[in-house]
Amino acid sequence: MGGVLNYSGTGELFNDDSRSSSSSFFNRVLPLLFLLSIYATRIGSRLKLSVNMSGEEEENAAELKIGDEFLKAKCLMNCEVSLILEHKYEQLQQMSEDPMNQVSQVFEKSLQYVKRFSRYKNPDAVRQVRELLSRYQLAEFELCVLGNLCPETVEEAIAMVPSIKSRGRGHDDEAIEKMLNDMSLIKKFE
Amino acid sequence: MFLKVQLNWNVVIPAENLDIKGLMLQKAILVRLLDDFSAKKATKDLGYLLAVTTLDKIGEGKVREHSGDVLFPVNFTCLSFKIFRGEVVEGVVHKILKHGVFMRCGPIENLYLSNQKMTDYQYQIAENPCFLNEKTGSRIEKDVTLRCIVIGVKYMEAQKEFQAVVGLEGHHLGPI
Numbered sequence: 001m002g003g004v005l006n007y008s009g010t011g012e013l014f015n016d017d018s019r020s021s022s023s024s025f026f027n028r029v030l031p032l033l034f035l036l037s038i039y040a041t042r043i044g045s046r047l048k049l050s051v052n053m054s055g056e057e058e059e060n061a062a063e064l065k066i067g068d069e070f071l072k073a074k075c076l077m078n079c080e081v082s083l084i085l086e087h088k089y090e091q092l093q094q095m096s097e098d099p100m101n102q103v104s105q106v107f108e109k110s111l112q113y114v115k116r117f118s119r120y121k122n123p124d125a126v127r128q129v130r131e132l133l134s135r136y137q138l139a140e141f142e143l144c145v146l147g148n149l150c151p152e153t154v155e156e157a158i159a160m161v162p163s164i165k166s167r168g169r170g171h172d173d174e175a176i177e178k179m180l181n182d183m184s185l186i187k188k189f190e
Numbered sequence: 191m192f193l194k195v196q197l198n199w200n201v202v203i204p205a206e207n208l209d210i211k212g213l214m215l216q217k218a219i220l221v222r223l224l225d226d227f228s229a230k231k232a233t234k235d236l237g238y239l240l241a242v243t244t245l246d247k248i249g250e251g252k253v254r255e256h257s258g259d260v261l262f263p264v265n266f267t268c269l270s271f272k273i274f275r276g277e278v279v280e281g282v283v284h285k286i287l288k289h290g291v292f293m294r295c296g297p298i299e300n301l302y303l304s305n306q307k308m309t310d311y312q313y314q315i316a317e318n319p320c321f322l323n324e325k326t327g328s329r330i331e332k333d334v335t336l337r338c339i340v341i342g343v344k345y346m347e348a349q350k351e352f353q354a355v356v357g358l359e360g361h362h363l364g365p366i
Contacts, residue, residue, distance in 0.1 A: 061276035061340070069235075070274070074194040081192045081240075081269060088241055104228055106238045106297040110271060113296045114192075117280055144191060145278060149337070151362070159361040160278045 064163040075140040077147035079118035079126045085111045125190040137169045205258035232350040237272025238297040271296045307357035335366040
C-alpha cells in the first residue's frame, strides 16, 4: 500500500567529498537533504522512507525494535568498553614506543569517547553496576543505555528507555526508583 | 551502542608462509586475522569494528587447489559500535553551522542536529558561533556534550562510514 522509497546506500544522499567539509555544497545541500529525509517520514502514511531497514518493520530502539540479532546480542556499557580498550592500549604501549600509530582511527576515537563518557571508572564498580542491572528483567540494550546515561529520576529513565515500561515486565515506578538509587550508591562509594 | 559479537571468518595463509608449525602457525593466523579485521573497518550490520577481544577457535585448514594457500575458519569475539534509530545517545559538538551542528559519537564523525530539531535554540553569529536558548541561557557550542535521539542512520558502503540525523525534541534531551 503506497510507495516505499529505498535508499540503496550508495551514497547519493551525501556528498562523497567528505574531505572538503568547508565547501558550500556540503554546508548547504547536505543539511537540506538530511531534512528532506526527516520530513518525508512525516508526510502521510502512504509514502514511507525506509532509511535503514528494508524489512517490514521500521527500526525503533525506543520500542526495542532493533532486529532479532541485536536483541539477543551482548551489549557493553561505555565503562566496560573503556576497561577493555584501555587494557589493549596498555599492551600496545609495552610492545612499541608509539602505540597511537598502531591503532586505527576507529579504535582511537572510540577510546577517547568511552574514556569521556564512562560513568564508572573503578573495575569493581563497573562489575557491580552490571550485576545490579542484570537482576531486573531488562534487554541487554536497555541495560546498557541505563548504565551509560545514569538517569536520576524515574521520569528521566522512562524518557531515555521508553521500552522499560512496555512488554508487561512489571517494571513499576518503585522498582525503577530502587534501581536508580542503587546505581547512584555505587557511584557514591566508587 | 557497543556490541560484543562472535564471528566466523576465513583466514587465508599463503603457501609461502606455511612451513611453520604449532604456535608459529597460530600466530600467523592471528596476525592475518587482525590485519583483515582492521582492513574491514565497518559493516552495515555490525557497525564499526573496533577490536578483536578473544580468539575462540581455529578450525581445520583447507587447501585451496590452484594457489596452494590454506584457508582456516576462525571463530573469534570482537567489539563493534552501532547506533540505532530511536536510541538516545550522547555526542560532542565539533562544528557549528547556521542550519545546525555536527557532533561526534564514538567512531561516528558526523551526527547532524538540524536547527529545525532544536527549536528552542537560535543561531548566534559571533567569532565563535553557537546556538543559544534565550529562555534558559543554555548554549550549544564546540565541545559541548549533547544528549539527543537518533532519527535516522545511513551507512555508506564506499567510504565505510556511518552518518546519522539526530534531534533534541523530547524530555531530558539537550546539553549535559
